[in-house]
Amino acid sequence: MLLPSTPPLSLLLIIFLHNLPPYMEARPAPEFASKQLTETTASNYYHYHDHNRFLNSRRGSHVSGLSVIKKYFHYFGYLTSQDYDVSDDMFDAPLESTVIYYQSKLGLQVTGKLDFDTLSQILAPRCGVPDAGSSPTLHATKNYVYFPGKPRWARPIPMTLTYGFSPDNMIHYLSSSDIRKTFKRAFSKWESVIPVRFVETDDYGFADIKIGFYAGDHGDGEPFDGVLGILAHSFSPESGRLHLDAAETWAVDFEVEKSKVAIDLESVAVHEIGHLLGLAHSPVKGAVMYPSLKPRVKKVDLSLDDIQGVQSLYGTNPNFTFSSSLESDTSANPAVGSRFEPSLWAMSMLLAACVCM
CATH class of the missing domain: 1.10.101.10 (PGBD-like superfamily/PGBD)
Structure with a gap:
């Protein structure tokens, strides 16, 4: 059967709507964070x-x-x-x-x-993702949490998800190469524990996961608030939107970036990818899904709580063993200090x- 040489109007309309930015009425940003x-x-x-x-x-x-x-x-x-x-x-x-x-x-x-x-x-x-989610799922002493309704990417396992970077919403004091390498490492943390493969694509419009840096009210109903406060946010499956506050001082190497308010890009990326996969905020302070991160702190290794939570949604990567994660899970949590x-x-x-x- 021969396909028509000119795409039907309905197909063109679908493509057009798919590439529109997700404009929504913004809920007010916190007055104290403006x-x-x-x-x-x-x-x-x-x-x-x-x-x-x-x-x-x-x-x-x-x-x-x-x-x-x-x-x-x-x-x-x-x-x-x-x-x-x-x-x-x-x-x-x-x-x-x-x-x-x-x-x-x-x-x-x-x-x-x-x-x-x-x-x-x-x-x-x-x-910036609100903490209200479904009730914690008790697993021994762990407490991973899902979004209400337990959403996940509804595709056959093993699955492949593509991700792309917005051509119009990037930061320029970090090289594109460094940003891409950082996100590749962040995706690999989750890829290593579940049967999901993440592949970068140049076709941002049709990527499953869309990544960008935005300032203030950027059309998704969740405005950013400037330096510190809300660092980033993402949305539950299958939205695929991952947004970072362009006002932050993002760092890929604290030896190079000396700012006292520098935020580790990989740490935030790992956290937000967890949301994209369906995990809400965890009450376990050592988990990457804990909601806060202090400046100049690196927190990129999945805890057992993170691993058990995401594996309960997608199953286990056949090459994964829990023994490789025990050391990072029992180590002290650097993101929650004792100083005020x-x-x-x-x-x-x-x-x-x-x-x-």
């Missing part, structure tokens, strides 16, 4: 402002600026009631319940107050609260 501060202004503000003002506040406390904490919880899926007022500074019963849920969700000690560890976690730069180090994003959050008083 300023892009330089390292100098952040350093000066660090010495000027008492960033401990919220420390150990609890039910019944009235702390000036506490509303920004409520807005944080609302943005990341913890305070979801449409009737709740996030604009006041009272530590009320709903906020206490939210803090308890947040602490349990992220593997923190459950105290119901803004203790040292909880406040440190709130101030840490993080992934507010990010530039946190500084802008608190400064905005003071200015508005």
Whole structure:
């Protein structure tokens, strides 16, 4: 049977729609994360402002600026009631319940107050994907989490997924070669444990996974907020969109990039690929699917929690053995430190609260 020499109109329409950018109405970015501060202004503000003002506040406390904490919880899926007022500074019963849920969700000690560890976690730069997902799946002491409905790429196993880089939305202080090598390593982390192969393609429009660097409101309903704060976000299967905040100082080598706010590109890539495969945020602090990552920290090795979670969706790579992952899973987690180090994003959050008083 001969195919027509001119594609039918319906086929052309499908191709056109497939290549349109995913424009959506954006939900408001967090008010506390809207300023892009330089390292100098952040350093000066660090010495000027008492960033401990919220420390150990609890039910019944009235702390000036506490509303920004409520807005944080609302943005990341913890305070979801449409009737709740996030604009006041009272530590009320709903906020206490939210803090308890947040602490349990992220593997923190459950105290119901803004203790040292909880406040440190709130101030840490993080992934923009909300933490609300399906309930953790208990597996021994592990707690991997799926997106609601447990979505995955619905293709025969073993499967191949293609990925491409946006020709119009890249950063230029890193070479294209370095970015591509970094993502290849990130994809290989997941490829080594599941029967899924990731192949780069030059055909960005038809790639299964589309990667790009974007600033501010970029049309997907999830605007970026500038330096630190939200680092990147991606979407559950089979969306395939992986977006990184172009305002960050992305690094592929900390020996070369000396900025105090540099973010390791490979670490964030590994995390976001986990979302693309169907994993939500894990409460296990050593897992790459834990939601936060501090500047100048490299966290690229899958923990057993990550591995068990993704293998429960796709099965096991025949060449994979758990023994090769035991060492990285039991090592100390460098991404969650014991020092209280507010990010530039946190500084802008608190400064905005003071200015508005």
